[in-house]
Amino acid sequence: MTNLRFNAVEVASARSAKTVETPSNRISDYFGEDCFGLPQMKAHLAPGIYKKVESAVKHGTKIDEATADAVATSVATWAISKGATHHTHWFQPLTGSSAEKHDSFFDYTKGIETFKGSTLVQQEPDASSFPNGGIRATNQARGYTGWDPSSPIFIVDKTLCIPTVFVSFTGDTLDYKTPLLKAQEAINKATIDVCQYFEEGVTSISASLGCEQEYFLVDKAFYVARPDLYITGRTLFGAKPPHGQQLDDHYFGSIAPRVNAFMKDFEYQSHKLGIPITTRHNEVAPGQFEAAPLYEEINTGVDHNLLMMDIMEKVAGEHNFAVLLHEKPFAGLNGSGKHNNWSLITNKGRNLFDPEGSLYFLTFLVNSVKAVHKYADLLRASIASAGNDHRLGANEAPPAIMSVFLGSSLTAFLDEVAKTGKLVFNEGDDQYIELGLDKIPGLKLDTTDRNRTSPFAFTGNKFEFRAVGSTQNTATPMTVLNLIVAEQLTNFKETVDAAIAGGKDKEAAIRDVLVQYIKESEAIRFEGDGYSQEWVEEAASRGLSNVKDTPRALDFFISKEAKEIFAKQGVFTEREIEARHDVWSEIYSTKIDIESKTMEEIVLNKVIPASANYVSRLTDSAVKLKDLGLDASTVITTIEEVTGFMKTAKEGVAAMVLERDRVLAIDDTNAQAVEFCDSIKEKYFDTIRAAVDRLELFVDDAEWPLPKYSEMLLLK
Numbered sequence: 001m002t003n004l005r006f007n008a009v010e011v012a013s014a015r016s017a018k019t020v021e022t023p024s025n026r027i028s029d030y031f032g033e034d035c036f037g038l039p040q041m042k043a044h045l046a047p048g049i050y051k052k053v054e055s056a057v058k059h060g061t062k063i064d065e066a067t068a069d070a071v072a073t074s075v076a077t078w079a080i081s082k083g084a085t086h087h088t089h090w091f092q093p094l095t096g097s098s099a100e101k102h103d104s105f106f107d108y109t110k111g112i113e114t115f116k117g118s119t120l121v122q123q124e125p126d127a128s129s130f131p132n133g134g135i136r137a138t139n140q141a142r143g144y145t146g147w148d149p150s151s152p153i154f155i156v157d158k159t160l161c162i163p164t165v166f167v168s169f170t171g172d173t174l175d176y177k178t179p180l181l182k183a184q185e186a187i188n189k190a191t192i193d194v195c196q197y198f199e200e201g202v203t204s205i206s207a208s209l210g211c212e213q214e215y216f217l218v219d220k221a222f223y224v225a226r227p228d229l230y231i232t233g234r235t236l237f238g239a240k241p242p243h244g245q246q247l248d249d250h251y252f253g254s255i256a257p258r259v260n261a262f263m264k265d266f267e268y269q270s271h272k273l274g275i276p277i278t279t280r281h282n283e284v285a286p287g288q289f290e291a292a293p294l295y296e297e298i299n300t301g302v303d304h305n306l307l308m309m310d311i312m313e314k315v316a317g318e319h320n321f322a323v324l325l326h327e328k329p330f331a332g333l334n335g336s337g338k339h340n341n342w343s344l345i346t347n348k349g350r351n352l353f354d355p356e357g358s359l360y361f362l363t364f365l366v367n368s369v370k371a372v373h374k375y376a377d378l379l380r381a382s383i384a385s386a387g388n389d390h391r392l393g394a395n396e397a398p399p400a401i402m403s404v405f406l407g408s409s410l411t412a413f414l415d416e417v418a419k420t421g422k423l424v425f426n427e428g429d430d431q432y433i434e435l436g437l438d439k440i441p442g443l444k445l446d447t448t449d450r451n452r453t454s455p456f457a458f459t460g461n462k463f464e465f466r467a468v469g470s471t472q473n474t475a476t477p478m479t480v481l482n483l484i485v486a487e488q489l490t491n492f493k494e495t496v497d498a499a500i501a502g503g504k505d506k507e508a509a510i511r512d513v514l515v516q517y518i519k520e521s522e523a524i525r526f527e528g529d530g531y532s533q534e535w536v537e538e539a540a541s542r543g544l545s546n547v548k549d550t551p552r553a554l555d556f557f558i559s560k561e562a563k564e565i566f567a568k569q570g571v572f573t574e575r576e577i578e579a580r581h582d583v584w585s586e587i588y589s590t591k592i593d594i595e596s597k598t599m600e601e602i603v604l605n606k607v608i609p610a611s612a613n614y615v616s617r618l619t620d621s622a623v624k625l626k627d628l629g630l631d632a633s634t635v636i637t638t639i640e641e642v643t644g645f646m647k648t649a650k651e652g653v654a655a656m657v658l659e660r661d662r663v664l665a666i667d668d669t670n671a672q673a674v675e676f677c678d679s680i681k682e683k684y685f686d687t688i689r690a691a692v693d694r695l696e697l698f699v700d701d702a703e704w705p706l707p708k709y710s711e712m713l714l715l716k
């Protein structure tokens with residue numbers, strides 16, 4: 001086993017960057033060539049057919065059979081001409097990844113390639129084999145996937161992929177996309193209604209999303225030598241490296257050639273699919289990186305993020321890397337987030353969070369802040385996962401307490417409104433930082449600073465939901481965010497309309513309601529250090545929740561209040577959200593169970609044998625020293641220390657295994673998740689790890705079986 005580690009060091013340090021060729025240096029030459037969205041349909045379809053698809057996308061009208069057949073023929077002709085041999089519905093079950101089942105275009109009864117409209121529109125995967133929270137029993141297997149024409153069709157590896165929703169025979173949603181589409185409808189309607197106060201002609205809204213994706217890369221040779229990495233996605237053990245991120249020397253540093261080649265390659269594959277990645281850089285921790293796209297319409301943005309993660313994993317393999325999308329692959333180092341940049345844009349092109357047109361802008365800003373205040377717990381639930389529990393609250397990731405950061409100017413303004421009860425605008429001049437250097441013009445100040453400890457930060461013309469975890473399908477946080485803002489805007493409209501009906505002037509009515517909201521939601525606004533103990537205490541005194549673990553956070557999904565707004569806005573039925581709560585609790589338990597079993601295996605099969613070998617050599621040496629009449633005390637103390645750590649690790653594992661058997665026998669899904677959290681993870685993981693990490697420092701380096709942090713992170 002020891003060899004595996006040293007082979008890995010040898011293999012990894014000898015590798016060089018792979019050459020990556022793109023057909024052109026201009027991305028515009030191949031951007032989107034493997035996708036078939038609305039612009040491509042416009043070019044390929046008869047105008048009448050295209051109009052019907054466009055209307056389905058924009059207004060949700062039904063696509064008739066003849067239209068579906070025409071689209072199917074056109075998309076199949078395009079795909080086959082590009083070498084595609086198979087087609088699949090591409091959907092997002094509650095597993096967290098995408099799902100696909102490839103069927104060939106070839107119809108052997110006819111001897112030709114065919115693709116029917118009915119196959120484009122609908123297919124029937126087995127619903128009982130996907131997580132469904134008890135909605136479908138094995139004997140009630142029927143589930144349907146249905147084409148989502150609003151997200152572009154694409155080709156990956158000679159397979160035509162059709163983005164679809166996934167529902168059960170009874171019509172219950174079984175995927176991540178359907179609730180997002182429903183929340184989108186809710187936010188569209190609520191936003192359009194409110195826009196009417198300010199301008200005419202707003203007939204549709206696009207919620208937009210740009211996901212910054214953080215990730216780690218490790219050489220494949222190290223990855224296969226670490227069962228914890230390939231089984232759980234994170235290191236369950238690993239002593240702190242002497243050089244971690246203390247020198248801040250990785251962030252924005254020059255990108256290593258092998259990594260750069262990987263980035264070029266996966267960006268090329270993504271660009272062909274129309275995924276607008278624009279930014280790449282080294283992140284804070286050694287071995288950590290980021291890719292960020294330009295914003296897109298939210299449903300496409302979510303699909304593209306999911307697809308991008310899949311591409312990253314595939315392309316990494318070709319470069320002899322493993323990409324780690326886990327929120328905290330390495331303890332003590334920066335974790336990985338998926339910062340969701342979210343905004344609302346009207347059909348007339350106005351970004352509703354652009355601070356122009358003061359009252360218009362302020363209406364959407366204040367309503368968003370109010371929504372986060374009122375439904376903070378639901379937002380917290382939307383980002384809950386076993387992986388994110390490790391990340392939240394450290395290393396530039398936000399804490400588990402939800403709050404909103406607005407920046408000093410807006411904060412001063414809202415504070416003043418709250419204090420005086422009056423909403424008056426003083427248009428300020430642009431602000432500049434005067435550098436006092438003749439050759440460099442003054443730097444223009446943004447309207448907001450950045451606060452990396454904030455879970456929900458206003459960044460000048462959008463909000464950045466920073467608490468989302470890097471592995472997550474971001475449809476859930478985006479569903480919740482759009483839903484709560486929709487609900488808030490609906491209430492706002494009702495209140496303002498009532499005041500107008502009561503004889504109040506429209507603008508005065510809007511101002512009055514906003515003043516009231518600004519006062520009511522003061523508690524959620526926080527500009528300071530989200531990690532400080534003072535904030536924990538202050539947040540508690542402000543009545544904000546601080547729920548640190550997933551099983552308890554998930555409970556917010558099934559609160560009375562949550563169920564009411566899910567139902568009111570048509571996003572989840574009570575049965576659907578109960579089912580999801582079960583699925584997510586079970587996923588949590590399963591993850592902790594797998595981690596605990598992996599720990600057990602590594603301790604028993606690797607750590608104890610390696611340590612015992614070392615002890616045996618030490619013992620020989622002590623005997624020899626004594627035989628020669630020399631001082632053996634240093635060796636003997638080492639033996640005592642090593643065997644002491646071995647004992648802690650071994651006994652910890654034995655106790656954990658017993659406890660695990662008890663927890664595994666618990667019937668109630670949520671009670672079991674709580675027990676996995678408290679009685680397995682919290683009670684044993686850290687103690688066992690601490691002992692093993694000490695052994696890593698003590699045991700002869702030549703015998704230690706697991707690649708060390710420094711090797712995995714610092715070798716390029």
Ligand SMILES: NC(=O)CC[C@H](N)C(=O)O
Nearest residue numbers: 334335336337395396397
């Ligand atoms: N530079 C950054 O933005 C760090 C963010 C941090 N990695 C997170 O987990 O969110």
